[in-house]
Amino acid sequence: MAKSSRIILSIIVIISISFPSALALQPFKFRRTPRLSGRFSKQTKPQPQPQPQPQHQQQHQYETKYYEQRLDHFSFADLPNFQQRYLINTEHWLGPFHLAPIFLYCGNEGDIEWFAVNSGFMWDVAPKFGAMLVFPEHRYYGESLPYGSREEAYRNATTLSYLTAEQALADFAVLITDLKRNLSAEACPVVLFGGSYGGMLAAWMRLKYPHISIGALASSAPILQFEDIVPAETFYDLVSNDFKRESTSCFNTIKKSWGELISEGQKENGLHELAKTFRLCRDLSKTEDLADWLESAYSYLAMVDYPYPSEFMMPLPGYPIREVCNKIDNSPEGSSILERIFEGVSVYYNYTGKVDCFELDDDPHGLDGWNWQACTEMVMPMSSSQDASMFPTYDFSYSSFQEECWKKFKVVPRPRWITTQFGGHVRESFFEKKI
Ligand SMILES: *[C@@H]1O[C@H](CO)[C@@H](O)[C@H](O)[C@H]1NC(C)=O
Ligand SMILES: *[C@@H]1O[C@H](CO)[C@@H](O)[C@H](O)[C@H]1NC(C)=O
Ligand SMILES: *[C@@H]1O[C@H](CO)[C@@H](O)[C@H](O)[C@H]1NC(C)=O
DSSP: OHHHHHHHHSSEEEEOSOOOOGGGGOTTTTOOOOSHHHHTOSOOOOOSSOEEOOOSSTTOOOEEEEEEEOSOTTOOOOOOOEEEEEEEEOTTOOOGGGTOOEEEEOOOSSOHHHHHTTOHHHHHHHHHHTOEEEEEOOTTSTTOOGGGSHHHHTSSHHHHTTOSHHHHHHHHHHHHHHHHHHTTOTTSOEEEEEETHHHHHHHHHHHHOTTTOSEEEEESOOTTOSTTSSOTTHHHHHHHHHHHTTOHHHHHHHHHHHHHHHHHHHSTTHHHHHHHHTTBSSOOSOHHHHHHHHHHHHHHHHHTOOSSOBOSSSOBOSSHHHHHHHHHHTSOTTOOHHHHHHHHHHHHHOTTSOOSSBOSOOOTTSOOHHHHHHHHTOOOOOOBOSSSOSSOOBOOOHHHHHHHHHHHHSOOOOTTHHHHHHOOOOOOOTTTOOO
């Protein structure tokens, strides 16, 4: 068992299926974060005793535990520790005697329970490998908050300065090492998993801590979305293509809709009319807010365009982009472009049919962790091209990004740090050059 898992998994696999990559691809314009708050508003406080969690889905049984972590792994400063939450399932684990593997999910920028119940692959293969499942939460997200509360942790650039990928990787490394020691499982192989930013962490952890894991499965991990490694238009071109391949007229309607939005918004009473057309809960203060809300829907739809019904971002049917385009294309005769768009995005925002009106921004904190990360290390330039993209044309400008970050966090981004720390450029070496 352990041997075959070694062979199968001792390489870094970058799979580019559409694992929902939530925030990792939303940073450059300070887009809103996915609506975690609504789905996980009732968060339990850390418990002194580990307790089995009541599960909505039978197949996702885990215990919730807390591990005391250093705030700064890279200094000896006297700083307060914090409790890192982790979820663990040992139901199928065959134990140290069998050198049974440990599957470690690298927690992303959100509540770990959300990722745990949406990482079906790990649950599916755990019995086959006799594997333990461990899901450590990423610091500064969910319940793993330094300084005792979200408010304190997110207070300013000083308190946020320990929110980095390097610190998160060190958390995972320290936690898994300690856990293995506690279980006398030092010899058991660890395999890393992750999707989106969590996938980036899995790949990077394999690089930075090669002795800790035997392999990493990094799914939809945009580790090349830095500096100029891939063209800045890549993401929006791909999203647009997902719509275009369902229907060219759908793509064209969306592409035309931005101009419509702007001219509607400029009319007398236009913002009020737009709020009515899109059944918003409150009046619009600027057209851009509505445009952002629509852009988010299309981007997330591409990330969760699964062939089966799912509930990762939102409850959605299988092939949700197809459904959206059906609505856009087949709205009643005479429908305006914006009416069509409304019908389309309703598939995303109101598939359950239970929404009375739409809130454009229901993230009450405003300051979310990913924006901090994007403004420090995770500078991922993204532009929207004129032709291949259905989104409004947009040119990433580093200087305005930098300005925005300074305004928001009093911090200057380091756009070259990730490639310095983790690599990414493939430079043709002198010796490989064909003469
Ligand atoms: C951030 O807040 C902490 C705690 O209130 C304070 O000690 C620190 O000086 C502040 N730092 C900045 C840069 O404002
Ligand atoms: C290992 O055991 C110690 C002592 O009981 C405990 O404090 C620590 O949290 C455990 N480590 C993990 C990762 O659970
Ligand atoms: C959501 O869908 C239901 C059922 O189709 C509909 O009655 C309701 O008006 C929709 N909500 C919004 C805000 O459009």
